[in-house]
Amino acid sequence: MKSTRLTIAAGAGAAALLVLAACSGDSGTGGSSSTGAEGGDVTLQMVESLTNPARTELIRRLLDDFESENPGVTVELVSPPTEQADRTIQQMLQSGSGVDVLEVRDITVGPFSNNGWLYDLSDDLADWDGLDALTENARAVAEGDGGSYFLPYGFYGLSLFYRTDLVEQAGFDGPPESWQDLLEQATAIQDPANNTYGYAFRGGQNANSNVVVAIEAYVIDELDTENAFLMEDGSTIFAADEAQEAVDDYFALFEQASPPSAVSWGYPEMVEGFTNGSTAFLLQDPEVIATVQESTTLTDEQWDTAPLLVGPTGKAAQPLAVAGWGVTEASEHKAEAVALVEFLASEGPATEFAQANSLVPIIASAADDEFYAEGPWTSYVTMTENPDTYVNVSQPRGVSWWTEWIQKSDQEIQNVLLGNMTTAELLESWDTFWTEKYAAEG
Amino acid sequence: MTTVTADRRRPAARAGGAFPGGRQSAFGRRHALTILAFLAPAIVFVCWFTYYPMLQGARMAFLDWNLWDLTSTPFVGFGNFTTVINDPVFPTVVANSVLWVVGSLVPQFLIGFAIALGLRKRFRFRGVYQALVFFPWAVSGFLIGLLFRWMFNAEFGVINDLLMKVGVIDAPVPWLADPSLAMLSVIVANIWYGVTFFAIMILAALQSVPDEILEAASLDGAGKARQLFSIIIPYISITLYLTVLLRVIWIFNFPDIIYAMTGGGPANQTHIITTWMINYTQQGNYGLASAIGLFVVAFLFVFCAFYLVAMRRSSR
Numbered sequence: 009m010k011s012t013r014l015t016i017a018a019g020a021g022a023a024a025l026l027v028l029a030a031c032s033g034d035s036g037t038g039g040s041s042s043t044g045a046e047g048g049d050v051t052l053q054m055v056e057s058l059t060n061p062a063r064t065e066l067i068r069r070l071l072d073d074f075e076s077e078n079p080g081v082t083v084e085l086v087s088p089p090t091e092q093a094d095r096t097i098q099q100m101l102q103s104g105s106g107v108d109v110l111e112v113r114d115i116t117v118g119p120f121s122n123n124g125w126l127y128d129l130s131d132d133l134a135d136w137d138g139l140d141a142l143t144e145n146a147r148a149v150a151e152g153d154g155g156s157y158f159l160p161y162g163f164y165g166l167s168l169f170y171r172t173d174l175v176e177q178a179g180f181d182g183p184p185e186s187w188q189d190l191l192e193q194a195t196a197i198q199d200p201a202n203n204t205y206g207y208a209f210r211g212g213q214n215a216n217s218n219v220v221v222a223i224e225a226y227v228i229d230e231l232d233t234e235n236a237f238l239m240e241d242g243s244t245i246f247a248a249d250e251a252q253e254a255v256d257d258y259f260a261l262f263e264q265a266s267p268p269s270a271v272s273w274g275y276p277e278m279v280e281g282f283t284n285g286s287t288a289f290l291l292q293d294p295e296v297i298a299t300v301q302e303s304t305t306l307t308d309e310q311w312d313t314a315p316l317l318v319g320p321t322g323k324a325a326q327p328l329a330v331a332g333w334g335v336t337e338a339s340e341h342k343a344e345a346v347a348l349v350e351f352l353a354s355e356g357p358a359t360e361f362a363q364a365n366s367l368v369p370i371i372a373s374a375a376d377d378e379f380y381a382e383g384p385w386t387s388y389v390t391m392t393e394n395p396d397t398y399v400n401v402s403q404p405r406g407v408s409w410w411t412e413w414i415q416k417s418d419q420e421i422q423n424v425l426l427g428n429m430t431t432a433e434l435l436e437s438w439d440t441f442w443t444e445k446y447a448a449e450g
Numbered sequence: 451m452t453t454v455t456a457d458r459r460r461p462a463a464r465a466g467g468a469f470p471g472g473r474q475s476a477f478g479r480r481h482a483l484t485i486l487a488f489l490a491p492a493i494v495f496v497c498w499f500t501y502y503p504m505l506q507g508a509r510m511a512f513l514d515w516n517l518w519d520l521t522s523t524p525f526v527g528f529g530n531f532t533t534v535i536n537d538p539v540f541p542t543v544v545a546n547s548v549l550w551v552v553g554s555l556v557p558q559f560l561i562g563f564a565i566a567l568g569l570r571k572r573f574r575f576r577g578v579y580q581a582l583v584f585f586p587w588a589v590s591g592f593l594i595g596l597l598f599r600w601m602f603n604a605e606f607g608v609i610n611d612l613l614m615k616v617g618v619i620d621a622p623v624p625w626l627a628d629p630s631l632a633m634l635s636v637i638v639a640n641i642w643y644g645v646t647f648f649a650i651m652i653l654a655a656l657q658s659v660p661d662e663i664l665e666a667a668s669l670d671g672a673g674k675a676r677q678l679f680s681i682i683i684p685y686i687s688i689t690l691y692l693t694v695l696l697r698v699i700w701i702f703n704f705p706d707i708i709y710a711m712t713g714g715g716p717a718n719q720t721h722i723i724t725t726w727m728i729n730y731t732q733q734g735n736y737g738l739a740s741a742i743g744l745f746v747v748a749f750l751f752v753f754c755a756f757y758l759v760a761m762r763r764s765s766r
Binding site: 123 | 517519624625629715735
């Protein structure tokens with residue numbers, strides 16, 4: 009009888025412990041709440057989302073520097089696999105489970121701040137002496153629009169990667185400057201019989217990005233640069249007359265200068281196509297520079313980068329994508345978390361991070377660094393020095409329907425490529441989508 | 451027959467004799483409480499981590515629940531279900547899901563059966579060969595998808611390269627870009643991946659078939675085919691039924707390979723119901739994703755019920 013009671017008590021106790029453990033959610037995982045209370049020291053939990061091993065190693069090194077400058081503060085870095093990172097971060101934020109610092113991107117800042125998950129850094133930045141060292145673009149991002157929710161670590165800007173040797177062999181003096189030049193040169197270089205293709209056309213995941221960039225270049229004279237999906241009169245760029253010419257030129261690149269399988273080409277296939285020497289032109293972010301430099305097929309003399317392609321009026325819209333570090337509203341150690349974010353955006357760490365990850369830097373003085381003055385980086389300097397030609401624009405990446413837009417537009421682009429839809433129908437569909445979304449938002 | 455029934459009843463009768471009247475029920479209650487106490491942690495665990503999230507997920511199917519905007523999550527009744535059904539992609543997704551399951555399952559079963567039969571006999575290095583055959587099952591489905599994505603790549607992939615070298619094709623075939631070939635490509639990858647499971651399960655079942663029966667059948671003049679269809683298959687039929695049932699459920703719920711190879715494209719032509727559901731979760735639209743999830747649960751529930759009834763009838 010005694011033993012029976014004992015077993016019942018033990019079982020009930022174990023059950024109670026389990027329930028308590030399950031209910032106490034963040035007490036075990038949230039470094040911020042447990043360690044800080046125990047010894048007076050503070051443990052911050054930081055989550056990155058664009059994880060890769062070399063990048064994680066660099067971040068860890070920068071965190072070690074921060075820890076040595078701030079005795080008593082320890083930073084635990086969480087690095088979920090990139091494919092699952094956004095979902096993991098969302099779940100952590102929703103459960104309020106001890107995240108103090110997190111990677112925030114232009115596509116996540118809107119939803120995260122709407123849901124009240126991000127801490128507004130505005131008051132802290134007013135006292136931060138590092139703000140003046142930032143570039144104009146970085147400062148605009150840091151100060152935000154209606155709230156300051158993250159400090160950027162770098163920008164992703166497009167440039168044209170091109171094969172110097174193939175361009176020369178095809179009889180051209182230099183790389184294309186406009187979209188129409190690109191069509192002409194890529195068509196001339198196209199030679200499927202010898203496994204040589206003109207343009208690394210993006211037909212798979214995120215295909216919409218390059219189509220929109222082309223449209224923006226064609227409508228730039230009346231483009232709303234603060235919301236580059238709209239014209240100055242409030243209509244969408246997809247309804248503009250010039251948009252039709254833009255998409256026709258753009259899709260001609262697929263017909264005349266790309267392999268048929270490019271219908272399903274995403275980032276890896278495009279970059280592989282360029283680095284293995286079979287494709288002459290590639291429109292990509294500077295992060296690809298490091299990958300191409302590692303290519304065993306291409307020598308340094310065989311490739312270079314050129315500024316983003318301009319439209320018929322001689323201007324291009326550069327949709328700078330941006331990401332950085334923010335602090336969660338639920339953090340119990342905001343002062344330390346803000347100090348960490350400011351440290352990462354300060355001159356030394358920010359420049360090191362930008363160079364190692366091939367990002368357009370956020371520190372103004374970094375442009376004078378030799379690193380950016382030679383080789384493939386010169387096109388970025390050219391674009392920075394000519395802001396009237398290469399106009400920086402903001403796309404509405406923070407809207408709650410951004411992922412829905414990406415999926416819809418990518419599917420419809422594939423329908424155009426497969427001949428199931430015309431370019432006019434494509435533009436009409438996109439115009440309707442954005443008009444209805446903005447109307448519903450009020 | 452009567453004797454067997456009597457024998458089976460005997461232990462119960464003995465138990466009744468040993469603990470007559472109230473003592474028996476008191477003993478039973480104490481044991482029940484003890485068992486319950488030991489089971490309680492597991493029950494709490496399963497309820498908390500399995501059924502509670504499932505119920506929460508089911509509740510979301512009736513809400514306009516978008517992760518990107520949680521400021522308002524109103525009740526929408528069956529709105530999410532009608533949105534899913536009325537989506538123009540829905541018929542393609544349903545047809546693809548059926549094709550994905552049938553097209554993967556049948557070849558996996560036949561090839562897996564053949565491998566299991568081959569591995570049943572002892573031969574030199576059988577262990578090494580078994581390990582090699584079973585290895586794919588230990589690899590992540592997503593990784594398999596990435597490998598096949600490159601293998602099927604039209605310009606840089608090994609499949610086109612081999613086919614061109616042996617003269618089967620004279621120009622690269624855009625396997626993943628052509629809607630009529632993309633579904634075939636992902637199914638081929640899934641067949642390769644899933645054959646192993648059938649081989650493992652069927653081999654285990656085959657090893658339970660007594661050699662004496664087969665030897666006796668052989669002496670009676672039954673050939674290999676007769677032994678297979680009249681002895682081996684009936685003997686392991688329960689294992690076969692259950693393995694097929696498990697695989698139907700798993701393949702139906704297995705988006706990894708498709709997601710890695712095509713992402714559901716080109717133009718939605720390789721979406722099955724679970725890849726389509728993932729798309730909605732990526733949009734943050736957990737309301738629609740949960741509605742699709744409930745469709746999946748309902749379908750599999752009905753399928754399993756019919757299948758188990760059919761299995762019972764057939765094994766009688």
